[in-house]
Amino acid sequence: MPAPSAANAAPPIEAPRARSLAARVSGAVLLLFMAGGLASTLLAVQQEKLDLAPHPLNRTNFLDGASMRDMAAALANAPLARIAADSERQFSWIATGDLGPQVRQGCDGWLFLAEELMPQPDADRHLRERARAVAAIQEQLRARGIRLVVAVVPDKSRVESARLCTLGRSAAIDNRIRVWTAQMAAAGVPLIDTTAALQGLLTRGEDPFLRTDTHWTENGADAAAHAVADAVRGLGMELEPHQDYDIQRDAPARRPGDLVRLAGLDGLPQALQPAAEDAVSSRFTPRPAAAAAPAASAEADLFGDAALPQVALIGTSFSRTSHFAEFLAAALQTPVGNFARDGGNFWGSAGAYFASDAFKQTPPKLIVWELPERVLQLPVGQERWSLP
Structure with a gap:
């Protein structure tokens, strides 16, 4: 079988080096972010600035999910998580005027709590x-x-x-x-x-x-x-x-x-x-006071x-x-x-x-x-x- 001519030859396959490098950099950044989040969370717990279990860790709380809800709520307030969340909220406000899930904007800059607007289950x-x-x-x-x-x-x-x-x-x-x-x-x-x-x-x-x-x-x-x-x-x-x-x-x-x-x-x-x-x-x-209390009343009030x-x-x-x-x-x-x-x-x-x-x-x-x-x-x- 004759070899293909130079004009009809298939283009060379591009080495995936650039894409592979980008993936590795992204992965490294993600790992650093996760490591930083873990370190900051552990430090906050050690310094008693973050309580992962505000309620007793017992069988009842574990089975009804209360322990996991406590931990999830606490982790949402971890230092790096809060920084990331605040950055996202600030960008959304500047870009689209969005105030997030808890606040609504009326007219003339009036703000309202979203919880006031809808009924509870x-x-x-x-x-x-x-x-x-x-x-x-x-x-x-x-x-x-x-x-x-x-x-x-x-x-x-x-x-x-x-x-x-x-x-x-x-x-x-x-x-x-x-x-x-x-x-x-x-x-x-x-x-x-x-x-x-x-x-x-x-x-x-x-x-x-x-x-x-x-x-x-x-x-x-x-x-x-x-x-x-x-x-x-x-x-x-x-x-x-x-x-x-x-x-x-x-x-x-x-x-x-x-x-x-x-x-x-x-x-x-x-x-x-x-x-x-x-x-x-x-x-x-x-x-x-217009006048001092009578001495008899003061004496009767032994403990003030x-x-x-x-x-x-x-x-x-x-x-x-x-x-x-x-x-x-x-x-x-x-x-x-x-x-x-x-x-x-x-x-x-x-x-x-x-x-x-x-x-x-x-x-x-x-x-x-x-x-x-x-x-x-x-x-x-x-x-x-x-x-x-």
Whole structure:
């Protein structure tokens, strides 16, 4: 068979050296990234900055998947994983305006928590279980001579609905507060729905919520505090000691929004972040008493309990934001002990307070339990809702 001519010869096969080199470099980079991630994770665990097993490692938690969920959640917060995730979030925002799975943007730069816009699975059952828990807690507190009132904070997306624009708020959650109110009424639990007080600010041209944050403004916190105080006075309670406050408001200053942080954009230069906002901040100064207490009363109060707050506030970051606790103390004209917790949701703050020495040794006369609307229907976990 004749050999092929030079003109008809098949082209030489290109040696795959370049592609092989690229693959090796990519593989090496991946291995280095994985090794760096493992090293940084182990270091964080060693330094107790990362807890891979926040709950006990037992057979029950392992079989129902709780241990693996804990580990997955912890690894998502490992140093290198967070850097990679934040970089991806920042690029997506700059390139497409995407805020990630937890934050949504309405009009004029208003940001909203995605959790507020959609219903939770089996939501009605979870709400009923929490209502039964509150009713049971009230009975246990009543047996100890302690009154309970529940204050509901409506969703930002409910009150600031005009700022949603193209965002949709599910009709399935429209009656969430009404159902909760009915459940509390049936159980005889005093309830304050702060929705009307917050919406009243809108009619005066004041926003009750912050634009880039999940929480209320100081005007919103003040309005809600007065609504709670009015309801408490309606119970005919006499709270001591009497304390008036002078309130001074400082000039507006830049306030970072937690929704910017939740979207993973707080590491960007300010010019590349969602538009920042300014907010006022108040200072509260106890006003000196008009006259000193009689000597007999001072002697009778051997342990100084008369000066301790008779009101305890439990709840979430709403009670720790925009001076809500201080506005409540000013409206009630008595000191308020603030035992709320950031991220407390339904039971985090309450459970910690009821187990604390503060509750056991110096129980209050009144407990104000602040609850955001959005936590009422969250999936129920393994909490034990009762007093110790």
